[in-house]
Amino acid sequence: MLENGEHFxxxxxxxxxxxxxxxxxxxxxLRNISRSDWEKVLGNVNCEIISxxxxxxxxxxxxxxxxxxxxxxxxILKTCGTTTPLKCLSLLLQLAAENGFDVVADxxxxxxxxxxxxxxxxxxxxxxxxxTYLDSIFPNGRxxxxxxMNLECWYLYTFSRSDxxxxxxxxxxxxxDVDSEPDQTIEILxxxxxxxxxxxxxxxKFASANExxxxxxxxxxxxxxxxxxxxxxxxxxxxxxINDKGEYMTIHIxxxxxxxYVSFETNVALSNYRKLINQVINTFKPGKxxxxxxxxxxxxxxxxxxxxxxxxxxGSHWKRTDMQCCNFPSYNLLFAxxxxxxxxxxxx
Amino acid sequence: MLENGEHFxxxxxxxxxxxxxxxxxxxxxLRNISRSDWEKVLGNVNCEIISxxxxxxxxxxxxxxxxxxxxxxxxILKTCGTTTPLKCLSLLLQLAAENGFDVVADxxxxxxxxxxxxxxxxxxxxxxxxxTYLDSIFPNGRxxxxxxMNLECWYLYTFSRSDxxxxxxxxxxxxxDVDSEPDQTIEILxxxxxxxxxxxxxxxKFASANExxxxxxxxxxxxxxxxxxxxxxxxxxxxxxINDKGEYMTIHIxxxxxxxYVSFETNVALSNYRKLINQVINTFKPGKxxxxxxxxxxxxxxxxxxxxxxxxxxGSHWKRTDMQCCNFPSYNLLFAxxxxxxxxxxxx
Numbered sequence: 001m002l003e004n005g006e007h008f009x010x011x012x013x014x015x016x017x018x019x020x021x022x023x024x025x026x027x028x029x030l031r032n033i034s035r036s037d038w039e040k041v042l043g044n045v046n047c048e049i050i051s052x053x054x055x056x057x058x059x060x061x062x063x064x065x066x067x068x069x070x071x072x073x074x075x076i077l078k079t080c081g082t083t084t085p086l087k088c089l090s091l092l093l094q095l096a097a098e099n100g101f102d103v104v105a106d107x108x109x110x111x112x113x114x115x116x117x118x119x120x121x122x123x124x125x126x127x128x129x130x131x132t133y134l135d136s137i138f139p140n141g142r143x144x145x146x147x148x149m150n151l152e153c154w155y156l157y158t159f160s161r162s163d164x165x166x167x168x169x170x171x172x173x174x175x176x177d178v179d180s181e182p183d184q185t186i187e188i189l190x191x192x193x194x195x196x197x198x199x200x201x202x203x204x205k206f207a208s209a210n211e212x213x214x215x216x217x218x219x220x221x222x223x224x225x226x227x228x229x230x231x232x233x234x235x236x237x238x239x240x241x242i243n244d245k246g247e248y249m250t251i252h253i254x255x256x257x258x259x260x261y262v263s264f265e266t267n268v269a270l271s272n273y274r275k276l277i278n279q280v281i282n283t284f285k286p287g288k289x290x291x292x293x294x295x296x297x298x299x300x301x302x303x304x305x306x307x308x309x310x311x312x313x314x315g316s317h318w319k320r321t322d323m324q325c326c327n328f329p330s331y332n333l334l335f336a337x338x339x340x341x342x343x344x345x346x347x348x
Numbered sequence: 349m350l351e352n353g354e355h356f357x358x359x360x361x362x363x364x365x366x367x368x369x370x371x372x373x374x375x376x377x378l379r380n381i382s383r384s385d386w387e388k389v390l391g392n393v394n395c396e397i398i399s400x401x402x403x404x405x406x407x408x409x410x411x412x413x414x415x416x417x418x419x420x421x422x423x424i425l426k427t428c429g430t431t432t433p434l435k436c437l438s439l440l441l442q443l444a445a446e447n448g449f450d451v452v453a454d455x456x457x458x459x460x461x462x463x464x465x466x467x468x469x470x471x472x473x474x475x476x477x478x479x480t481y482l483d484s485i486f487p488n489g490r491x492x493x494x495x496x497m498n499l500e501c502w503y504l505y506t507f508s509r510s511d512x513x514x515x516x517x518x519x520x521x522x523x524x525d526v527d528s529e530p531d532q533t534i535e536i537l538x539x540x541x542x543x544x545x546x547x548x549x550x551x552x553k554f555a556s557a558n559e560x561x562x563x564x565x566x567x568x569x570x571x572x573x574x575x576x577x578x579x580x581x582x583x584x585x586x587x588x589x590i591n592d593k594g595e596y597m598t599i600h601i602x603x604x605x606x607x608x609y610v611s612f613e614t615n616v617a618l619s620n621y622r623k624l625i626n627q628v629i630n631t632f633k634p635g636k637x638x639x640x641x642x643x644x645x646x647x648x649x650x651x652x653x654x655x656x657x658x659x660x661x662x663g664s665h666w667k668r669t670d671m672q673c674c675n676f677p678s679y680n681l682l683f684a685x686x687x688x689x690x691x692x693x694x695x696x
Contacts, residue, residue, distance in 0.1 A: 131498050142496040142670075150479050150491040320675075322490075327671040 011261025192287025359609025405594030540635025
């Protein structure tokens with residue numbers, strides 16, 4: 001609720017992902033951090049744990065505002081609303097160090113432009129403020145704005161240890177062994193969604209999250225995922241999916257018509273993401289969406305990003321309004337923005 | 349001179365390029381605008397005409413602060429210091445309309461981040477202010493920031509009529525005929541330059557610009573160019589080159605060691621720009637530089653940009669610190685930033 005009594009919820013999430021340097025001691029594991037310590041971390045963020053799920057590779061938390069994923073040396077926190085994820089960084093880094101991880105290999109902080117930036121709490125009242133906060137912890141970080149700064153855009157702050165230590169010869173595209181572990185993340189951030197589809201995510205329509213998951217077809221997007229889903233009262237939906245390969249997916253839905261927002265994120269390794277993107281947009285029927293794909297040099301996605309980059313959406317009613325790619329020392333990034341001209345439900 | 353008496357000059361230029369829509373009347377020509385009208389235009393910018401040169405295709409002006417190029421339907425203004433190029437836009441558009449060009453096909457406004465932004469005059473006191481000014485004239489323009497916002501970056505505002513009118517099917521990469529005229533522009537913006545090389549561009553060293561042009565090797569960069577050069581008192585250098593194909597090059601040098609800056613720009617059509625880039629950086633020996641390449645879909649450069657994008661600088665001491673590319677409706681843009689780790693004079 002805004003100060004003037006108007007109902008509003010900022011669905012746009014702040015996404016933090018940190019990879020710690022591989023440790024010589026194989027016992028070291030971020031999953032050794034206790035539940036009460038995670039609760040302290042999330043206290044700084046202003047959100048709470050609603051549900052957890054896990055397998056041999058991954059610990060997944062559904063939060064009161066979005067999700068957290070913890071694996072051996074990678075930590076992901078995605079929170080919406082007016083949460084303050086940057087405020088938990090110093091405690092998180094301290095807990096990681098206590099568990100044997102005292103070197104950050106890669107950090108990514110990203111978000112779409114907020115719908116209502118004026119509602120945010122410091123240090124999230126603007127990207128400049130966020131960058132200043134991050135720069136105080138990661139003095140060699142770099143900040144970027146993809147898309148049109150004066151229209152819609154997506155902000156990224158990234159810190160890479162290889163950017164600091166590597167000699168120029170080491171950061172050649174040919175050296176596939178800069179990162180030995182393939183990694184890729186795709187996010188699809190959707191707005192102006194189909195009202196009928198969004199009505200599924202109201203508690204007065206379905207009593208359980210599981211029914212909403214099935215009715216919407218979310219369970220068919222990546223069928224290997226074990227789903228932990230939650231339907232908020234009176235509306236809103238979150239889900240984490242994890243599979244036996246250690247891959248995850250996560251979906252968060254703000255269904256209110258005036259400010260509808262759905263985010264989809266996964267790190268599944270695919271050689272082509274077009275089919276997945278089409279399935280996601282056909283499931284939620286947005287009026288416009290952003291796609292971001294991160295892939296490191298040894299990821300399958302690395303090559304296929306080129307394809308998506310070149311190919312315009314022929315014969316569909318999606319118009320690509322922006323397309324940018326960035327080469328970072330250990331990752332490539334593709335950013336694309338699409339809007340719908342005429343009718344919903346088309347494929348790319 | 350700054351308010352505190354410190355000597356400073358902002359070499360970083362503001363670059364405006366406007367293409368007007370092809371007119372059915374073949375008589376229409378921006379070169380019909382009179383010298384006194386150009387003086388009024390430049391009065392709004394706070395600079396003056398120093399010298400002119402021309403051929404059948406192109407009219408070139410050396411200005412007290414950089415350069416202006418006028419051809420049948422294209423206008424380029426590049427000005428450094430504390431000039432205010434955006435302030436001449438309304439008069440320029442009025443004069444163009446009076447000469448038969450009342451539709452802007454493409455507009456590009458770009459600049460590197462200023463060394464001393466606080467010295468600039470409104471509406472150039474920040475990119476946000478510049479965008480607001482441009483948005484008041486071109487309501488469908490888009491603004492971008494390439495490179496690291498918190499370190500060094502390059503700003504671009506672009507307006508394309510095809511972005512406004514085109515249906516999605518029309519803006520396919522396959523359609524080479526969106527622009528029938530091949531066009532490409534490469535800019536190399538250099539800083540931290542070799543002091544000995546910069547000493548050439550002091551009036552106490554060479555009495556004439558022509559001697560400085562020869563001593564530095566500027567005349568060998570693109571030998572087909574007819575050069576109009578100027579050496580400022582006590583230091584500083586500008587040159588325009590034009591050739592019989594209607595191509596241009598322009599170089600501007602701020603040689604003072606504390607804030608040295610050299611810009612190189614040309615629209616010569618080459619299938620590979622690597623040799624040219626190497627010749628330019630070997631001529632001026634910068635400590636760091638930015639390369640930007642714009643190419644429309646029917647330009648030779650369009651394909652070869654891909655090569656430069658992928659290939660890191662192997663076996664050289666140049667480190668590519670940033671690399672981004674953008675797909676716009678009618679142009680592709682490549683942005684790359686390099687810095688020198690050890691010694692000067694290497695090739696990419």
